[in-house]
Amino acid sequence: MKTMLSITKREVYGYFATPVAYVFIVIFLIMSGLFTFYMGSFYERGQADLTSFFDWHPWLYLFLIPAISMRLWAEERRNGTIELLMTLPISVSQAVLGKFLAAWIFTAISLILTFPMWITVNYLGDPDNGTIIASYLGSLLMAGGYLAIGSCISSLTKNQVIAFVVTIAVCFLFTVSGMPIVLNFFSSWTPQALLDTIASFSFISNFTDLTQGVIDIRNIIYFLSLIIGALTLNVISINSRKGM
Amino acid sequence: MSVLIEVDRLTKSFGPFIAVDDISFSLKRGEVLGFLGPNGAGKTTTMRMITGFLSPTKGNISVCGHDVSEYPIEIKEKIGYVPEGAPLYGEMTVMNFLKFIANIRKIPKNKINDSIHNVIKKLGLELVLYQQVETLSKGYKRRVGLSQAIIHDPDVLILDEPTDGLDPNQKHEVRKLIKEMASTKAIIISTHILEEVDAVCTRAMIIAKGRMIVDKSPKDLLIGSPEGASLDDVFRTLTIGNPGDNL
Numbered sequence: 001m002k003t004m005l006s007i008t009k010r011e012v013y014g015y016f017a018t019p020v021a022y023v024f025i026v027i028f029l030i031m032s033g034l035f036t037f038y039m040g041s042f043y044e045r046g047q048a049d050l051t052s053f054f055d056w057h058p059w060l061y062l063f064l065i066p067a068i069s070m071r072l073w074a075e076e077r078r079n080g081t082i083e084l085l086m087t088l089p090i091s092v093s094q095a096v097l098g099k100f101l102a103a104w105i106f107t108a109i110s111l112i113l114t115f116p117m118w119i120t121v122n123y124l125g126d127p128d129n130g131t132i133i134a135s136y137l138g139s140l141l142m143a144g145g146y147l148a149i150g151s152c153i154s155s156l157t158k159n160q161v162i163a164f165v166v167t168i169a170v171c172f173l174f175t176v177s178g179m180p181i182v183l184n185f186f187s188s189w190t191p192q193a194l195l196d197t198i199a200s201f202s203f204i205s206n207f208t209d210l211t212q213g214v215i216d217i218r219n220i221i222y223f224l225s226l227i228i229g230a231l232t233l234n235v236i237s238i239n240s241r242k243g244m
Numbered sequence: 245m246s247v248l249i250e251v252d253r254l255t256k257s258f259g260p261f262i263a264v265d266d267i268s269f270s271l272k273r274g275e276v277l278g279f280l281g282p283n284g285a286g287k288t289t290t291m292r293m294i295t296g297f298l299s300p301t302k303g304n305i306s307v308c309g310h311d312v313s314e315y316p317i318e319i320k321e322k323i324g325y326v327p328e329g330a331p332l333y334g335e336m337t338v339m340n341f342l343k344f345i346a347n348i349r350k351i352p353k354n355k356i357n358d359s360i361h362n363v364i365k366k367l368g369l370e371l372v373l374y375q376q377v378e379t380l381s382k383g384y385k386r387r388v389g390l391s392q393a394i395i396h397d398p399d400v401l402i403l404d405e406p407t408d409g410l411d412p413n414q415k416h417e418v419r420k421l422i423k424e425m426a427s428t429k430a431i432i433i434s435t436h437i438l439e440e441v442d443a444v445c446t447r448a449m450i451i452a453k454g455r456m457i458v459d460k461s462p463k464d465l466l467i468g469s470p471e472g473a474s475l476d477d478v479f480r481t482l483t484i485g486n487p488g489d490n491l
Contacts, residue, residue, distance in 0.1 A: 006347040010336070017335040017376070080331035084392075087295045087327070088348050089320040242299045 003090050007098030008105070015106050024068065028110045031060055036117065048125025053117050054135045054211045058175050058204050061146045066167035068106065069150020070160045072099050073238070077158040086238075096234045100151050100227075107143045111136065131213030138210025141223040142203055146171050148230035155237040171203075174226075178202025247272050248400050248430035249294065254303035256289050256454075263289040265454035266303075271430045271447075273399070276422065278445035278462070279434035282483055286454040287434040288328050291404050294432070295325045308399055321349070324398035326406055330389025334378030338369055338388055341377060342395060349396040363391040366421065383414045390418065394425070401425065403433040407440060419444050438475040452483040 015021040032053065036042050040052025076082040085095060121127050150167040157163050176182055178199040186195055199205065206219045249271040256264040264286040271277055279287040292298040294305055296316045305312040307319040333341060342363065346356045364370060367387040372380055377388060386406070393401060403422070407415040422431060422444050435441065441448045442462050450458040458465065465478050 003348060003350075006344060010333070010340075010344045013340065014333070014335050079334075080327065080329060081333055083292070083297055083327040084325075084331050084333075087297050087320055087323070087325045088345070089317045089350070090348060091317060242297070 004094040004098040004101070007090070007095060008102045011099055011102030012105055015102070020068075020071075021106065024064065024106075025110050025113060028060070028064055029113060031064075032056065032114055032117075035060065048121055048127040050117060050121055050127065050132050050135060051211065053114070054139060054207075057139045058142065058207060061143055062168060062171050062175055065107070065143060065146035066150050066164045066171065068103050069147050069167060070154055070163035072103060072151045073155035073234075074157050074160045074163045078160070092235050092238050096151070096155075096231055096238065100148060100231055100234075103147050103151065104140075104144050107147065108140055111140060111143070128213060131211070134213050134215050135211040137215070138207050138219070141210070141220065142207045145174070145203060145223050145226045145230075148227040148234070149174065152230045152234040152237065155234050174201060175203045178205040248308055249432070250304075250306045251290075251294065252304045254290065254293060254305060255301050256286075256293060256298065257301050262454050264293070264300075267451070267454075267456045268303075269449065269456070269459060271432065273430050274427050275447055276426050276431045276433065276445045278441035278448045279432060279451060280436065280438065280441060280448055280479065281434075281451035282436065285451045285483075287451055288404055290451070291325075291402050291432065291434060292327075295323055295402055296320055297327075321396075322398055323400045323402060324393035324396065325401075326389045326393045326403045328404040329408075330386050330406075332377045332385060332388055332392075335376060337374050337376055338380075339373045341388065342391060345392045345395055351396055359395050359397075363395050366394070367391045368417075382409050383411065386410060386414070386418070390421070399429055401429050401431045403431070405434055405436075407435065407437065415440075438479055442475060450479065450482050457482050 035056035036050075036053040040056060042052045045052060073082070076085060086092070118132060121132075122129070149170055150163070153167045153170065154160075154163040157166075173182070179202070183195060183199060186198060190198075200222070206222050209216055209219045247270050249269075251267060251269050254264055254267045255262070267286075267290060269277075279290070281287050289298065293300050294307065294312065296312050296319060299313060308322045310319050310322075312319050333344075336344065339360075342360045343356070346359055351359050364373065367390055369384070369387060369391060372384055377385065380388065386409070390403075390406065393403070401422075406422070407418050410418065419440065422433065425431070426444070426446075433440075433444070445462055448458070448460060448462045448465055449456060462475070465475060
């Protein structure tokens with residue numbers, strides 16, 4: 001545990017020692033603001049809630065999270081530091097978890113910095129703050145899902161650009177799997193049960209459930225098992241490099 | 245003297261390519277083994293297997309009595325390793341990097357400061373402690389790489405081309421450091437600089453095309469060669485065979 005946290009600490013420090021952290025946070029805040037006010041019609045809706053803010057999170061994450069996750073392992077492999085890391089007395093799972101946790105903490109920090117949005121809506125009206133907290137938690141869980149997929153994909157290549165593009169593609173499938181664009185493709189030739197399964201893998205539908213203010217254990221289990229599954233594949237991928 | 249490294253019929257293949265072919269040796273405390281060989285001979289691959297970074301295709305390795313594949317974490321605690329090119333986390337300062345390594349190496353809290361100051365002094369890092377690693381000169385980077393390998397005072401030290409790219413003075417310093425530590429550790433260094441073997445090693449092992457050709461003391465290498473032959477000549481004869489064969 002302590003070993004894992006040493007790795008996490010080093011990684012978080014790493015984000016803030018380079019411009020990556022500041023660029024990411026600024027872009028994240030600007031884009032989430034633009035989406036909320038312009039595309040989400042925050043004022044025009046005339047309701048004191050953050051629906052128009054949270055609704056855009058899956059799409060924001062789809063492009064921004066792969067930018068964080070792409071470097072997690074690809075950079076270590078390109079720079080050769082993976083040899084330094086993996087010959088320290090740590091297990092592969094400690095390294096994978098430690099790095100993932102650091103990236104997750106970093107996204108949590110970015111998310112927390114959107115608090116002016118919460119202040120604004122409380123100033124303008126009387127929102128259901130319970131729902132807002134549930135939505136923030138849901139958003140963080142969803143970010144974890146994107147990050148875990150990205151971390152796993154990053155471990156398969158030395159090339160950060162490949163990691164970025166492939167992660168976007170895979171995350172896109174997870175994001176839209178509940179939408180007509182995917183379901184229509186399957187609906188003509190698959191049974192309803194399978195169709196429901198595919199739809200239940202959707203980030204958007206699982207996330208939307210949480211933003212309704214109902215903390216359903218199924219949605220939480222969905223995101224957590226997705227994270228655990230992707231990180232397990234990540235460990236397997238790193239381990240298999242030893243045999244090569 | 246106790247045996248610290250035991251390598252038994254070690255083989256590694258990457259697909260059809262055999263990088264290390266049936267190498268066996270053992271190394272005791274106090275010995276400094278020089279791995280010699282042309283580029284691509286299998287030196288780095290062998291070191292990567294001893295440090296647990298790669299797993300062998302066949303054969304066994306034990307370090308300090310533990311099997312490397314069975315106790316990967318335990319043996320990594322006993323080893324200090326400078327990988328080829330001494331890769332480092334460039335965005336960290338030297339001080340933060342050393343603290344990170346000391347924490348991961350589980351050096352007790354009350355000894356961390358002593359250990360860090362010890363390596364800072366040994367490697368002369370005082371002036372660059374708060375600089376980012378990526379801004380340092382090659383010589384300093386290499387010294388930082390060495391410092392992370394000895395911070396926990398390991399029984400076994402594995403250095404992959406530790407003096408590569410250093411100027412003559414820096415080479416001298418690194419060799420002096422290796423000699424100072426030699427009596428209490430088992431050390432393997434790889435190099436293609438022959439004078440280095442003569443300067444620091446008690447044993448020289450020549451590897452070519454994955455196979456071990458010679459395992460002798462540096463002085464014995466010259467025995468049996470024509471009068472006046474240098475280590476360079478011996479090396480060339482052993483690794484290419486009769487020079488005429490390869491032309």
